Amino acid sequence: MKRAPDRGWPSTIIGIGLVAVMMFPVYWMVNASLQPAGNTLQGGWFPLHPDFSGYATALRDQGRNIVTSLVVALGSVALSLGLAAPAAYALAHSPVRGTNLVLFGVLITQMVPGIVVANALYSAYNDLGLLNSYLGLILADSTAAVPFAIIIMRAFMQSIPREIIEAARVDGAGRLRVFRSVVLPVSRNALVTAAVFTFLFTWSDFLFALTLTTTNTVRPITLGIYEYMGAHTNQWNAVMATAVLASIPAAVLLAVAQRYFAFGATSGAVK
Amino acid sequence: MRSGSRPVPDRCPTLRVDTGAEDGAVAAGAPVTGAAEEDDKHRKDRALIRARRWERLAQWMFIVPAAAYLLLFFGYPIAKNLVMSFQQYTTTTFYTGSAPFAGLQNYSKVLSSDLFPKALLTTVLFTAGSVFGQFVLGLAFALFFQRRFPLGRVLRGLLLLPWLLPLVVSGTTWKWMLDPDTGVVNNALRGLHLSSSGIPWLTGTSQALASVILVNIWVGIPFNATILYGGLQDIPAHLHEAAKLDGAGPVASFRHVTWPLLRPVVGVVLVLGVVYTVKVLDVILVVTGGGPANATETIATQSYELSFQQFEFGRGAAMSNVLVVISLAFALVYLRANRRARNVWEAVA
Amino acid sequence: MISSAMPRAQRIAACLRVGSVALLLAVTGCGGKTGPGSATGKVTSITVLDYYTDDPEHTQWGDLLTACGKTAGVTVEQTSVPGASLVPKVLQQASSRTLPDLLMLDNPDLQRIAQTGALTPLGQYGIDSSGFAKGILSAGTYEGKVYGLAPDVSTIALFYNKDMLAESGVDVPRTWAELQAAAAELTRPGRYGMAVDANATFEGTWQFLPFLWSNGGDESQLDTPQAAQALQLWVDLVKSGSMSKSVLNWTQADVHDQFVAGRTAMMINGPWRIPALNEDKNLHWGVATIPVPQAGQTPVTPLGGEVWTVPQNNSKARQEKAAQVLACLNDSTNMLTLAEQHFTVPSRPAAAAQYAEQVPSMAAFVESVEAARARTSRLGVKWPEAATGIYTAVQSALTGEQTPQEALKHAQRIATGS
Known part of the structure; x- marks a missing residue:
């Protein structure tokens, strides 16, 4: 269906203006990261003489934390999808009793503040030796992702025609095989959406990084920036360079996977 | 069926928003398939029924890992938090492991502290201000990007970035931009002669609260805009055309066509907005750290401080339980009051 | 674990x-x-935990620990965590029974940790704690037993930019009135006269203490006129524009950065900043004792410094070795070495006197440290509550939410937990 006549460039100009205002902090972050060390207490409006020493410092001090975040985020993607995909499939395609209960439970999780989870996990982790561990962070960070992934993937899988599944069943495929070789390939888009969001949730996590790590052995980049900010105020360029580095995954994913974001958002429950 | 400007490929099933006409249809979705299966079953022989029973068990095996995880990482913390809120934790607890039962002492201490009414008020102001600002601006953006114009898609995509950046990153940037002495915002205000001394964004008590609300609005606009945009796309264009033929201007068309049809989506956006904003912690911790003079201290930041700064895990747990109750109460009251919204909520799930 | x-x-x-x-x-x-406690045979290495994460401090302490380890016949495994995470880390280790053999603590934290039962009294290893300055000894003592000893101590003082003072023709302020006048005189567009850390943390409390104490204020009773006058001084400095309102958010590190960037002419800070200040060749700075209310009074400053402790564990042999290393760190020679490295003051008055002669620029600190008071000396394990009350009052008063009197009344309620 055709919409009212397209608007032209005037709208584009307004649009650019709006986006420029919204994007200003991002610009300012990049600008600050390119200023020479020290004088960024009052940096210029434009990085006329870009200085990359901030990035060198950032990579030296925070490189390891970036790797930590990467490990935790990827681990969390694997765990979340591994848990959520089968569950979403079962919830979408089997009217077993208790389905509603599980769904209700998933909804309730959205109302639980992270601090509640962190509070209790701290003492449990302390007893189990999971503080300051990759596994501990992956498990905790997935709390934001698993319910979300279930919601998104279930919504998608409900739309898979029963006939496709039935046909595979008639051909003698077991439930697991149907799931693996029919449902998963068809659900690629939903899987990617869930994976992208899980990655970003985990990458951005601050609360669990702050509460469940106490040393610098396993320290995600978000916490790295937070502590950097307190200790190196005379090196704002390095702090901001770290911030830019920490933004790269979001920017890259936005560039290559934009459509998945809209899908994820319209499917609800996102932070 | 959709204009090419939709970011969602048609292969993806976009969730249709219940516009009221088919009230209940979505919620009834599950039982309908159930009935279909019943029919199915009668046509098959008994052996198949037995196979189905086995299958159901197998079906559950798909759910069990996720359910177990959710129980462990939500159910257990909720229960543990409840228990902890009745115990007295001190630093000694860490060495001896003993946290004696303290009855309602944690709750009475937390609720009667000078800080509680203040933090509660701040939480309400922060939530109301953030949700309102995000919604109004998000709707404005969504309506604007309804238009089709050159570069529209690209710009809409860029708009998502604030939402996708780690909050620590955007918070750090904002904190630096808002610095009263050296920040770019005050420099610009001074340069434009709008304010001679600049605004104490982070050092004035009411200004600091305004600042964190501002930052949180900035973070939330893309999410609101995206959902509302999706809702707007689902309103059939011919309704607008019909309104136009009846002589309705853009304002009348918005009031009588767009708004009523968008209401259910609005409900979802607002409920989600409140539920997510009430528990915001990172923005406040990074931008103001709860200060100055506790002006930006909310229930969530209080809970964090009690547990992880003062090691009063019992009182921290009591405080966070207050937060859970607020959040649950709001969601339940809203859902009861608005059945239609509930259908959408379920559709969304 | x-x-x-x-x-x-x-x-x-x-x-x-x-x-x-x-x-x-x-x-x-x-x-x-x-x-780590399971070793029963010959002890060949011990573990050490401290918060000296930054170089050169980290290496200097590492070298000294290694040297002391050698005299005790063990190698030393040093772990450093950031200051803010030391106590959480120690509590976590206490509950999992994985405490190090030798543990460093910031002195106001000692009593709190000793109270949990995680530390051992040093007397049982035959360590002689005589000859130490009273302040630091009281900070290391809990219920009459010495649990921790610090080789060197420090306190805070007034740092000033010599060029700026000379340019404005201002003398180094000695009294509060002079401080206010000097700060006002030194304030220019883009520059403040004075900077302190009024952060809502214990660090903010620590910086306010010299003003509170020198005026006869006391943490056990915060709602007094003496305390209100001290707070009023800070309020006036901010109100008159001689001090940025951002002091509310500044840490000591921020204050230092403002000073180095030339955005403040004077600041309150500690001697551990001296190496960094010396790095900037264009910065000509001086240091003096913190101004007092009336001429002729002696400033009372809070005592800074880290105490070394031997935590509980099941291996007597390891504890003995750790105690030997602890004793070595605290002998007079090493005290002097540490003090010279970090611009701190040896914690034995005898060594300190010798030090003041050797390093005259440290005389201001040696003098202050003699009168310095441990934060836990009055309230013991109750100190954290009072400290919270103090920084809360400072914040409320500087934002203008409350008058100093109201703010301190509130602080007293926080301190007594009512």
């Missing part, structure tokens, strides 16, 4: 406490993991 030092029943109990977390148990294996 649950150490094998833990009795079996206790270990099972720890597992049961998180009984519902069965899956986790399967993942991590709630079994016995050998802790």
Whole structure:
């Protein structure tokens, strides 16, 4: 269906203006990261003489934390999808009793503040030796992702025609095989959406990084920036360079996977 | 069926928003398939029924890992938090492991502290201000990007970035931009002669609260805009055309066509907005750290401080339980009051 | 990690406490993991935990620890965590029974940790604690027993930019009135006269103490006129524009950066900043004792410094070795070395006097440290509550939410937990 006549460039100009205002902090972050060390207490409006020493410092001090975040985020993607995909499939395609209960439970999780989870996990982790561990962070960070992934993937899988599944069943495929070789390939888009969001949730996590790590052995980049900010105020360029580095995954994913974001958002429950 | 400007490929099933006409249809979705299966079953022989029973068990095996995880990482913390809120934790607890039962002492201490009414008020102001600002601006953006114009898609995509950046990153940037002495915002205000001394964004008590609300609005606009945009796309264009033929201007068309049809989506956006904003912690911790003079201290930041700064895990747990109750109460009251919204909520799930 | 030092029943109990977390148990294996305390044979190495993360401090301490280890016949494994995470880390280790053999603590934290039972009295290793300055000894003492000793101590003082003072023709302020006048005189567009850390943390409290104490104020009774006058001084400095309102958010590190960037002419800070200040060749700075209310008074400043302790563990042999290293760190020669390296003051008055002669620029600090007071000397384990009350009052007064009197009344309520 055709919409009212397209608007032209005037709208584009307004649009650019709006986006420029919204994007200003991002610009300012990049600008600050390119200023020479020290004088960024009052940096210029434009990085006329870009200085990359901030990035060198950032990579030296925070490189390891970036790797930590990467490990935790990827681990969390694997765990979340591994848990959520089968569950979403079962919830979408089997009217077993208790389905509603599980769904209700998933909804309730959205109302639980992270601090509640962190509070209790701290003492449990302390007893189990999971503080300051990759596994501990992956498990905790997935709390934001698993319910979300279930919601998104279930919504998608409900739309898979029963006939496709039935046909595979008639051909003698077991439930697991149907799931693996029919449902998963068809659900690629939903899987990617869930994976992208899980990655970003985990990458951005601050609360669990702050509460469940106490040393610098396993320290995600978000916490790295937070502590950097307190200790190196005379090196704002390095702090901001770290911030830019920490933004790269979001920017890259936005560039290559934009459509998945809209899908994820319209499917609800996102932070 | 959709204009090419939709970011969602048609292969993806976009969730249709219940516009009221088919009230209940979505919620009834599950039982309908159930009935279909019943029919199915009668046509098959008994052996198949037995196979189905086995299958159901197998079906559950798909759910069990996720359910177990959710129980462990939500159910257990909720229960543990409840228990902890009745115990007295001190630093000694860490060495001896003993946290004696303290009855309602944690709750009475937390609720009667000078800080509680203040933090509660701040939480309400922060939530109301953030949700309102995000919604109004998000709707404005969504309506604007309804238009089709050159570069529209690209710009809409860029708009998502604030939402996708780690909050620590955007918070750090904002904190630096808002610095009263050296920040770019005050420099610009001074340069434009709008304010001679600049605004104490982070050092004035009411200004600091305004600042964190501002930052949180900035973070939330893309999410609101995206959902509302999706809702707007689902309103059939011919309704607008019909309104136009009846002589309705853009304002009348918005009031009588767009708004009523968008209401259910609005409900979802607002409920989600409140539920997510009430528990915001990172923005406040990074931008103001709860200060100055506790002006930006909310229930969530209080809970964090009690547990992880003062090691009063019992009182921290009591405080966070207050937060859970607020959040649950709001969601339940809203859902009861608005059945239609509930259908959408379920559709969304 | 649950150490094998833990009795079996206790270990099972720890597992049961998180009984519902069965899956986790399967993942991590709630079994016995050998802790550092299990060694029973000859002790060849000990573990050390401190918060000296930054170089050159980290290396300097590492070298000294290694040298002291050698005299005790052990190698030393040093771990450094950031200051803010030291106490959480120690509490976590206390509950999992994985405390290091030798532990450094910031002196106001000692009593709190000793109260948990995680530390051992140093008397049992025959360590002689005589000859130490009274202040630091009281900070290391809990219920009459010495648990921790600090080789060197420090306090805060007034740092000033010599060029700026000379340019404005201002003398180094000695009294509060002079401080206010000088700060006002030194303020220019883009520059403040004075900077302090009025952060809502214990660090903010620490910076306010010299003003509170020098005026006869006391943490055990905060709602007094003396305390209100001290707070009024800070309020006036901000109100008159001589001090940025951002002091509300500044840490000591921020204050230092403002000073180095030339955005403030004077600041309150500690001697540990001196190496960094010396790095900037264009910065000509001086240091003086913190101004007092009336001419002729002696400033009372808070005592800074880290105490070394020997935590509980099941190996007597390891504890003995750790105690030997601790004693070595605290001998007079090493004290002097440390003091010279970090611009601190030896904690034995005898060594300090010798030091003041050798390093005259440190005389201001040696003098202040003699009168310095430990933060826990009055209230002991109750100190954190009072400290919270103090920084809360400073914040309320500087934002203008409350008058100093109201703010301190409130602070007193926080301090007494009512």
